[in-house]
Amino acid sequence: MTILDDILHVKRIEVKQLLLDKQIVSCETIVQRPSLFSALKESARLEVIAEMKRASPSKGTIAGETDPVAQAKVYEKAGVACISVLTDETFFKGSMTDLEAVAKVVKTPLLCKDFIIHEVQIDRAQQAGASVILLIVAALDDEKLLRLYRYAASIGLEVLVEVHDVNELERALVIDAKIIGVNNRNLRTFEVDLARTEEVAKHFPFHEDRIFISESGIRNSADAERVAATGAAAVLVGETLMRSNDAASAIQSLQIMKVGELS
Numbered sequence: 001m002t003i004l005d006d007i008l009h010v011k012r013i014e015v016k017q018l019l020l021d022k023q024i025v026s027c028e029t030i031v032q033r034p035s036l037f038s039a040l041k042e043s044a045r046l047e048v049i050a051e052m053k054r055a056s057p058s059k060g061t062i063a064g065e066t067d068p069v070a071q072a073k074v075y076e077k078a079g080v081a082c083i084s085v086l087t088d089e090t091f092f093k094g095s096m097t098d099l100e101a102v103a104k105v106v107k108t109p110l111l112c113k114d115f116i117i118h119e120v121q122i123d124r125a126q127q128a129g130a131s132v133i134l135l136i137v138a139a140l141d142d143e144k145l146l147r148l149y150r151y152a153a154s155i156g157l158e159v160l161v162e163v164h165d166v167n168e169l170e171r172a173l174v175i176d177a178k179i180i181g182v183n184n185r186n187l188r189t190f191e192v193d194l195a196r197t198e199e200v201a202k203h204f205p206f207h208e209d210r211i212f213i214s215e216s217g218i219r220n221s222a223d224a225e226r227v228a229a230t231g232a233a234a235v236l237v238g239e240t241l242m243r244s245n246d247a248a249s250a251i252q253s254l255q256i257m258k259v260g261e262l263s
């Protein structure tokens with residue numbers, strides 16, 4: 001059993017509970033948020049997707065006591081392109097309450113970071129105020145990946161499709177995913193390697209209208225330079241910002257000009 005198997009086991013139990021909750025209904029987007037796709041497409045700099053992350057299976061407690069609302073306000077003020085809130089309780093010590101609280105105070109695109117395997121979780125994310133959801137290719141078969149992707153789009157949500165290697169990239173392209181992120185952390189082994197981004201970038205169709213994002217293990221401007229050089233439009237950063245005494249400066253140090261934009 002890998003950690004991903006453990007997590008998906010818990011998610012199947014959570015889905016059963018959510019399906020019994022009659023208050024979760026499919027609805028059109030409640031709060032209008034700007035499009036993440038457009039924000040990333042139009043930017044000349046490497047953008048930051050800043051994550052509210054209390055803990056993780058690989059690191060244990062990162063910043064257990066952090067107030068998500070205060071953290072999100074710092075992120076927004078620093079000009080991040082999107083705020084990600086981990087909502088998994090069992091493994092990441094997040095919650096839907098965190099997401100709801102953040103949704104009330106920020107206007108940025110808002111990503112519900114969880115392990116989605118069923119439509120009811122997408123409805124729940126939207127109800128909580130998310131405008132973007134995550135679909136992890138490694139957690140879904142092709143049929144489910146397509147079905148959940150289409151469902152999210154049909155109710156006005158954007159989707160970040162997470163891949164880890166070239167094979168998963170191909171699967172993301174088959175469903176015509178527009179926003180694709182490479183997780184530098186292997187969810188099976190926890191190993192982090194920015195070379196994942198470089199490897200997948202070699203096969204990424206940049207000439208098409210798609211966005212390429214590098215996720216996890218970004219610590220400083222040298223890391224930002226390295227992934228920006230691959231053509232990435234944004235980095236998804238959790239731990240570095242959660243541990244920083246000055247998250248705003250940490251964000252600024254990552255918002256570097258993209259390759260080819262320097263004149």
Ligand SMILES: O=P(O)(O)OC[C@@H](O)[C@@H](O)c1c[nH]c2ccccc12
Nearest residue numbers: 183215216217218236237238239240
């Ligand atoms: O804390 P980091 O190394 O900056 O990573 C952030 C983010 O990429 C990571 O939390 C993440 C990426 N994909 C996920 C899927 C589920 C849970 C968490 C994640």
